[in-house]
Amino acid sequence: MNNIESQSASEIVIFGAVGDLSRRKLLPALYQLDLVGLVNKDSRIVGVARQDMSEKDFKAFVEENIRNFVKEAIDDEKLASFLDRVIYQKLDFKETDSYKNLAATLKGGNKTRVYYFSTPPAIYGDIGEGLHQAKLIHAGDRVVMEKPIGHCLESSKVINDHVSKYFKENQIYRIDHYLGKETVLNLLALRFANSLFTTNWDRNCIDHVQITVAESVGIEGRWGFYDEAGQMRDMVQNHLLQVLSLLAMEPPADLSADSIRDEKLKVIKALVPITRQNIHEKTVRGQYSDGFLDGSPVPGYLNEEGANQESTTETFVAIKAEIDNWRWSGVPFYLRTGKRMPAKHSEIVIHFKKQPHNIFKDSYSDLPANKLTIRLQPDEGVELQVMNKIPGLLSQMDVQENALDLSFSETYKDERVADAYERLFLEILNGNQSLFVRRDEVEAAWVWADSIIDAWASTNDKPKPYAAGSWGPVASISLIARDDRQWVE
Ligand SMILES: NC(=O)C1=CN([C@@H]2O[C@H](COP(=O)(O)OP(=O)(O)OC[C@H]3O[C@@H](n4cnc5c(N)ncnc54)[C@H](OP(=O)(O)O)[C@@H]3O)[C@@H](O)[C@H]2O)C=CC1
Numbered sequence: 001m002n003n004i005e006s007q008s009a010s011e012i013v014i015f016g017a018v019g020d021l022s023r024r025k026l027l028p029a030l031y032q033l034d035l036v037g038l039v040n041k042d043s044r045i046v047g048v049a050r051q052d053m054s055e056k057d058f059k060a061f062v063e064e065n066i067r068n069f070v071k072e073a074i075d076d077e078k079l080a081s082f083l084d085r086v087i088y089q090k091l092d093f094k095e096t097d098s099y100k101n102l103a104a105t106l107k108g109g110n111k112t113r114v115y116y117f118s119t120p121p122a123i124y125g126d127i128g129e130g131l132h133q134a135k136l137i138h139a140g141d142r143v144v145m146e147k148p149i150g151h152c153l154e155s156s157k158v159i160n161d162h163v164s165k166y167f168k169e170n171q172i173y174r175i176d177h178y179l180g181k182e183t184v185l186n187l188l189a190l191r192f193a194n195s196l197f198t199t200n201w202d203r204n205c206i207d208h209v210q211i212t213v214a215e216s217v218g219i220e221g222r223w224g225f226y227d228e229a230g231q232m233r234d235m236v237q238n239h240l241l242q243v244l245s246l247l248a249m250e251p252p253a254d255l256s257a258d259s260i261r262d263e264k265l266k267v268i269k270a271l272v273p274i275t276r277q278n279i280h281e282k283t284v285r286g287q288y289s290d291g292f293l294d295g296s297p298v299p300g301y302l303n304e305e306g307a308n309q310e311s312t313t314e315t316f317v318a319i320k321a322e323i324d325n326w327r328w329s330g331v332p333f334y335l336r337t338g339k340r341m342p343a344k345h346s347e348i349v350i351h352f353k354k355q356p357h358n359i360f361k362d363s364y365s366d367l368p369a370n371k372l373t374i375r376l377q378p379d380e381g382v383e384l385q386v387m388n389k390i391p392g393l394l395s396q397m398d399v400q401e402n403a404l405d406l407s408f409s410e411t412y413k414d415e416r417v418a419d420a421y422e423r424l425f426l427e428i429l430n431g432n433q434s435l436f437v438r439r440d441e442v443e444a445a446w447v448w449a450d451s452i453i454d455a456w457a458s459t460n461d462k463p464k465p466y467a468a469g470s471w472g473p474v475a476s477i478s479l480i481a482r483d484d485r486q487w488v489e
C-alpha cells in the first residue's frame, strides 16, 4: 500500500501555504514523510500565497514552522535536502489571469500535480477555474479539499459542482483528518480482524454506544470563522459522523476506497432524522462561559477576543443518534463534543448488554456489563472491562471488574504515532482514496446535520451555558439519564 517505488514524482502545490493549517500540519507532515523516505525524491513542494515573499523568505518560513511544530529532534541534513525542493509562487487565487505565472513555475516534466486547497472553501471553485484556464489540470492530477465543504447541503453542492467542472471524482481527495488518526483506522482492524467483535457487534449484544470528542482548547484566535460554523458544522457533520459510520458500517468486501465508502454512506443515510418535533428530546446545545482550566481562569466564549456579545453559536453539542437498520435498531449512539472541556479526551465506549441471569449474587448483586473503550486520543489504546474471579482461599467465588488494557504506547514502544496529516498525505501521494470522503457522504451528512440546525433555529433557544473546564451543560446529563444511562467520565 505504501510502496515508494510506485509513487510518481509530484508537484505538491499548497494553496494557502502561509496559513495556519499549512504551518502547523501540512509542512511538518511533508517533512516527516520525506525524513523516512516516503516522498519521491524528485517531488517538489510549491507554496502558493498572495504575499510578496522571496523564495529565501519562504524557505525560512517553512524551516521555522517545521522546527516549531515537529515534536521530535530535527535532522538538519534531511531538513536542508527537503528545503532544497521547496519553492514559492505568489498568486491571488481569485485572479484567473495570474495562474499563468504558476504555469510557468510548473512547466515541463510529467509530474503528477497534487493541488492542496488549504484556503476558505468558498474559493475552491475559483482555484479550480484558474488552474483549468491555465491548462494546469491533467488526467492523473489530484486535488485535496479541506473541510468543512460548505455551510449546509446547498452551499456544499455549489462548491462540489464548481470543483467537479475541472476534476473528476477519482481525482478529488476530501480530507477529514480524523480518518488519518491511527486509532480511528484501528476501528477497521478491531472490528474486522477479530471474530470476537465481528460476531457481537449488533443490537443483540450491544446496549448503547457513547462517542466523546472533548477538547480543552477554546477558539484559538479563530472566532470569526468558528462563530459562523459552531460545533455542529465544525466537528459533528464531519469528524463525529465519520467515526460513527466506521463504527457502525457493515463489513466492506475489501479495503478498497469504494467498498469502505459505500458502507459508510449507508450508515449516514440510515441515521434517523432529528427534527423540530424531537429536537429537545434528542439534542443539547451549549456555549462555554467564564471558568477555570487546570486551575487558571479562562474567558467564556462571549469574552474571547473579537467576540460578538450577541452570539448564540454553540460550542458544545450532545446528541442521541439512532440508526434505522437491522443491525442497530434500538441501539442509541450518544455523541458529545465541545470546546473548553476539562481535558483533550476522545473515546468511544461500547456498552454490551448485561448477562440475562446472575449466578454471582453473593459478591455482585448487579453484575456490570462488559464495556469496550477505544481511546482515540490521547493515551491511545483499547480497553475491555471484563469480570474476573478474585484469586484466594478466603472466598470461593468472589468476582471483580478488571481491565484488559492494550495501551499503544506500551505495546508499540518503538513505534512513533504519526500525525493524521502524515498518513493522509501519504495516501494522496500514493493515489489511494479510501481514507477520503466521497461527495455523496458529505451530502448525506449535511442532510442530517441541516435538519438539526434548522430545528435549533426554529426554537430560538439560546445555547445552554456551561462553565469552561466542565463537561458541558447539565442538560447533557439529563439527555442520557432519561434513558437510565450515564456518560462515562
Ligand atoms: N487550521 C486548522 O486547524 C484547520 C483548518 N481546516 C481548513 O483548512 C483550510 C485552511 O484553514 P486555515 O489554514 O486555518 O486558514 P488560514 O486563514 O490561516 O489560511 C488560509 C490561507 O488562504 C489564503 N487566501 C485566502 N484567500 C486568498 C486569495 N484570494 N488569494 C490568495 N490567498 C488567499 C490566506 O491568505 P492571507 O493570509 O493573505 O489572507 C491564508 O493564508 C480551511 O478550509 C479550514 O476550514 C480544517 C481543519 C483544521
Ligand SMILES: O=C1O[C@H](COP(=O)(O)O)[C@@H](O)[C@H](O)[C@H]1O
Pocket (backbone or CB within 6 Å): 215, 217, 234, 235
Ligand atoms: O477540524 C477541526 O479539528 C480540531 C480538532 O482536531 P484534533 O485532531 O485536535 O482532535 C478542532 O479543534 C477544530 O476546531 C476543527 O476545525
